[in-house]
Amino acid sequence: MIIVLALVWLLPSLARAQFNFAPGTYQLANGATGTASLRLVLAVGGSPTVVVGVKNGRERKFRSNEITPFTIDGHRFVQAANFRFRSGDDAGFQDPAFLEIVETGKVELFYYHYQVTMGPNFQAHVKLPVLRKPGTTTFFAYSPGRTPGFDSKLAPGTFVAALFPADPVLQRQFATNGISRAQLAAAVHAYNQGVRFTP
Numbered sequence: 001m002i003i004v005l006a007l008v009w010l011l012p013s014l015a016r017a018q019f020n021f022a023p024g025t026y027q028l029a030n031g032a033t034g035t036a037s038l039r040l041v042l043a044v045g046g047s048p049t050v051v052v053g054v055k056n057g058r059e060r061k062f063r064s065n066e067i068t069p070f071t072i073d074g075h076r077f078v079q080a081a082n083f084r085f086r087s088g089d090d091a092g093f094q095d096p097a098f099l100e101i102v103e104t105g106k107v108e109l110f111y112y113h114y115q116v117t118m119g120p121n122f123q124a125h126v127k128l129p130v131l132r133k134p135g136t137t138t139f140f141a142y143s144p145g146r147t148p149g150f151d152s153k154l155a156p157g158t159f160v161a162a163l164f165p166a167d168p169v170l171q172r173q174f175a176t177n178g179i180s181r182a183q184l185a186a187a188v189h190a191y192n193q194g195v196r197f198t199p
Contacts, residue, residue: 019125021054022073029066036060038072040098042115043090044123049098049114064095076101078110085128085141088116088149099130102185105192107163108132109185110139116149124148129184131163142184144177169197 024038036053041061043049051062051070064079071077083097090097103109111127118124126148130139140163141155161174170191173179179187 021052024053024070024072026051026053026062026070027068028062029068038070040072040077040113042113042125043088043093044115044117045089048093048095049090051098064098080110080137080139082137083112083139085112085130085139085150085154086114087112087128087147087151088114088126089123090114091149100127102129103188103192104134105189106134107188107191108134109188112141114149118148126150129181131160131188133163142174142179144180164191167191167196173197 019040019042021037021039023035025033025035026038027033034053034055036055038051038053041050041052048063050064051067051072053060053062067079069076069078077098077100079096080099081096083099086093086097097112099110099112101108102111108131110130110132112130113125113127116124116126128147128150129142131142132139140159141150142157142160143150143152143155144157146152157175157177161171164170164174170179170187173187
């Protein structure tokens with residue numbers, strides 16, 4: 001029961017959909033586009049994270065250097081080269097990382113999904129929030145509390161706080177890890193819509 005609860009906490013229902021086959025669209029590195037049933041298969045045991053597609057009964061695997069933007073059941077993904085927060089079983093790979101797009105605007109929010117082997121019979125799926133200014137390639141991780149398989153020293157809240165200069169109250173909350181994971185998407189969305197926190 002503890003294992004099941006841990007999975008539920010680490011991977012909310014909105015995120016679980018992308019790990020089952022669901023209708024999707026994709027664009028390949030060569031520019032070709034297509035539709036298929038797609039699912040995200042996270043890195044484990046020496047195999048990198050891949051997108052698996054099934055169309056007309058045939059299965060095909062795409063590594064992250066072969067597929068660029070894609071959607072699975074409405075969840076949008078992009079690739080990020082030289083991603084410095086590779087974690088868990090994905091840590092040893094050099095391919096671009098797959099990032100799920102959560103929020104766009106003045107600040108962009110993504111989830112980086114990875115898998116951590118936590119025992120002989122248990123692998124946990126984790127989502128790490130990462131943020132950036134649009135048009136840049138530098139991501140900042142936000143990791144309040146413990147995040148399995150991730151070195152939280154790589155994610156000081158002051159780095160993320162600097163992304164929100166128009167809202168000093170929100171900046172202080174980020175700098176002290178005062179925004180919870182559950183509040184994060186709503187806080188970024190509000191900021192992008194011009195809503196400001198009041199003291």
